[in-house]
Amino acid sequence: MSYAVGGKQxxxxxxxxxxxxxxxxAPTFGEPYxxxxxxxxxxxxxxxx
Amino acid sequence: xxxxxxxxxxxxxxxxxxxxLTVTPVQAQPIDTARIAAGSPNxxxxxxxxxxxxxxxxxxxxxSATVKDLSVAWLHxxxxxxxxxxxxxxxxxxxLYYTGSYSRVFALNGATGAVIWSYFPELDDMLVARQTHSxxxxxxxxxxxxxxxxxxxxxxxxxxxxxxxxxWDTKLQDSQKLTVGFTGAPLYAKGVVVIGxxxxxxxxxxxxxxxxxxxxxxxxxxxxxxGTEDAKKTWGNDSWRTGGGGxxxxxxxxxxxxxxxxxxANPAPLYDWSGADWKTSGARPGDNLYxxxxxxxxxxxxxLKFYHQELPHDAWDFDSAVGEFVLLDRDGQKYVVHPxxxxxxxxxxxxxxxxxVYPIVSNIxxxxxxxxxxxxxxGRRDFSAGKQAExxxxxxxxxxxxxxxxxxxxxxxxxxxxxxxxxxxxxxxxTPVTEPAAQLNIGADFKLVAPPNGEIYGxxxxxxxxxxxxxxxxxxxxxxxPAATWCSCRTVEASYMPxxxxxxGSSGTTAMASATRAGS
Numbered sequence: 378m379s380y381a382v383g384g385k386q387x388x389x390x391x392x393x394x395x396x397x398x399x400x401x402x403a404p405t406f407g408e409p410y411x412x413x414x415x416x417x418x419x420x421x422x423x424x425x426x
Numbered sequence: 427x428x429x430x431x432x433x434x435x436x437x438x439x440x441x442x443x444x445x446x447l448t449v450t451p452v453q454a455q456p457i458d459t460a461r462i463a464a465g466s467p468n469x470x471x472x473x474x475x476x477x478x479x480x481x482x483x484x485x486x487x488x489x490s491a492t493v494k495d496l497s498v499a500w501l502h503x504x505x506x507x508x509x510x511x512x513x514x515x516x517x518x519x520x521x522l523y524y525t526g527s528y529s530r531v532f533a534l535n536g537a538t539g540a541v542i543w544s545y546f547p548e549l550d551d552m553l554v555a556r557q558t559h560s561x562x563x564x565x566x567x568x569x570x571x572x573x574x575x576x577x578x579x580x581x582x583x584x585x586x587x588x589x590x591x592x593x594w595d596t597k598l599q600d601s602q603k604l605t606v607g608f609t610g611a612p613l614y615a616k617g618v619v620v621i622g623x624x625x626x627x628x629x630x631x632x633x634x635x636x637x638x639x640x641x642x643x644x645x646x647x648x649x650x651x652x653g654t655e656d657a658k659k660t661w662g663n664d665s666w667r668t669g670g671g672g673x674x675x676x677x678x679x680x681x682x683x684x685x686x687x688x689x690x691a692n693p694a695p696l697y698d699w700s701g702a703d704w705k706t707s708g709a710r711p712g713d714n715l716y717x718x719x720x721x722x723x724x725x726x727x728x729x730l731k732f733y734h735q736e737l738p739h740d741a742w743d744f745d746s747a748v749g750e751f752v753l754l755d756r757d758g759q760k761y762v763v764h765p766x767x768x769x770x771x772x773x774x775x776x777x778x779x780x781x782x783v784y785p786i787v788s789n790i791x792x793x794x795x796x797x798x799x800x801x802x803x804x805g806r807r808d809f810s811a812g813k814q815a816e817x818x819x820x821x822x823x824x825x826x827x828x829x830x831x832x833x834x835x836x837x838x839x840x841x842x843x844x845x846x847x848x849x850x851x852x853x854x855x856x857t858p859v860t861e862p863a864a865q866l867n868i869g870a871d872f873k874l875v876a877p878p879n880g881e882i883y884g885x886x887x888x889x890x891x892x893x894x895x896x897x898x899x900x901x902x903x904x905x906x907x908p909a910a911t912w913c914s915c916r917t918v919e920a921s922y923m924p925x926x927x928x929x930x931g932s933s934g935t936t937a938m939a940s941a942t943r944a945g946s
Binding site for chain 1: 467468469470475481483485486487488492495496497498499500501502503504506507508509510511512513514515516517520522524526527534536537539558559562823827874882
């Protein structure tokens with residue numbers, strides 16, 4: 378999603394591995410899902426430099 | 427991100443928190459139905475951005491020319507994000523609200539990431555540990571000076587927007603019996619907070635609740651399983667007791683017609699052993715209303731105004747609870763565009779009469795087709811007990827799922843993720859589960875497999891939302907289930923692969939924005 382504060386635009390993305398479906402990823406696809414850390418989500422917000 | 431980087435992020439957030447004390451807050455405006463309906467490029471006031479369900483921002487600072495200069499402004503690490511962050515943040519007047527696992531709510535300074543307040547509800551850890559669809563949370567609703575969040579133990583809680591203090595806390599679901607609560611975001615409209623229960627796999631009746639935003643009192647409850655006498659007749663042998671039908675993702679509100687649009691989940695068990703005689707035999711003979719349906723409800727009473735059952739007697743776990751309701755006007759016609767987990771897009775008028783149906787994934791074999799004039803399933807594939815010779819496509823995870831698509835009014839195109847995958851399946855003849863119980867009722871063993879003569883992959887397509895004509899399609903290896911959001915002329919797609927990409931709206935060129943592990 379995107380928003381603006383004080384005339385500056387931001388894009389917010391929730392990041393990190395997880396979800397019910399992803400429980401199947403490691404046995405199905407192997408790496409990189411096998412070694413992806415769990416339970417360490419991050420909200421990442423971007424803007425222009 | 428490595429642990430060391432997270433530590434830096436926490437430190438950065440703390441530093442910014444001190445700085446934020448000097449930031450002058452934007453003058454807050456009341457958040458009501460009119461403001462949400464009107465939308466605002468600076469804000470993101472409801473789950474899909476505005477009631478129109480577009481997931482679209484008109485902001486244009488970040489565009490094709492400037493995206494190369496995109497960089498991380500700030501990070502927030504919520505901690506204990508078991509099974510991933512799945513929340514869509516909301517923003518009002520410079521403050522960002524989002525949730526982490528265990529129904530935790532954060533209010534952050536939108537410019538700096540500084541924590542304004544946080545709220546961690548007390549939960550029954552033993553109960554949460556027993557839940558299948560848990561402990562992730564998909565977000566909040568805003569309205570009347572409050573932040574609303576559903577909890578995995580069946581409560582709807584209102585918090586003061588400024589302080590995070592609890593305004594009210596209402597228990598709606600008996601999660602001890604059913605082990606289901608709320609993971610989807612609520613919807614605020616007309617003084618009512620609407621939220622649907624989890625679950626197509628339990629012997630509940632999938633309630634959708636309308637709760638008074640001021641007091642927290644329940645105004646109405648709509649039972650998505652046998653919610654009317656006519657609907658009860660569509661469950662042979664009193665099989666409505668086997669349940670399902672949770673409205674587990676937020677719908678939307680159309681102020682012109684005063685209608686809530688809401689989707690419902692599959693019936694239980696997910697996979698029926700009826701074979702072709704599903705109208706008279708099997709675990710739940712009949713159409714099983716109102717499961718795997720889209721509903722038009724009166725927000726004041728919860729009464730059913732109209733509906734369409736996208737999959738009568740869903741035997742494949744292809745919910746209608748997933749996906750946005752995109753409200754569009756074209757050539758004098760008013761449309762509702764809604765994806766189904768089976769990989770089809772349904773186009774309706776505002777009374778949910780079918781106007782078109784088209785597939786957005788290639789690997790579909792639970793039906794031969796869906797009649798685009800009537801919505802009737804053609805060439806159904808109903809299972810008998812035992813191992814199925816051919817895999818079922820799409821997979822239980824869906825040709826599409828709850829991850830949102832986006833409509834851009836400037837291009838007139840609808841951007842949607844699709845997944846190409848299947849499951850091998852062995853259907854079991856189950857004993858009916860007819861009383862509330864902490865028992866997952868699936869009715870099969872299954873395993874994710876590649877489509878016949880192919881491989882698992884995902885894609886993003888840009889289409890005419892009414893006709894389904896494809897303008898642009900991008901494919902990537904492995905799979906996906908990200909969401910799409912429109913920002914100016916570019917779509918942001920976040921995938922499980924370690925990049926965030928921003929493909930151009932019409933040309934399909936890609937600019938790598940940043941290295942981000944993104945998922946949902």
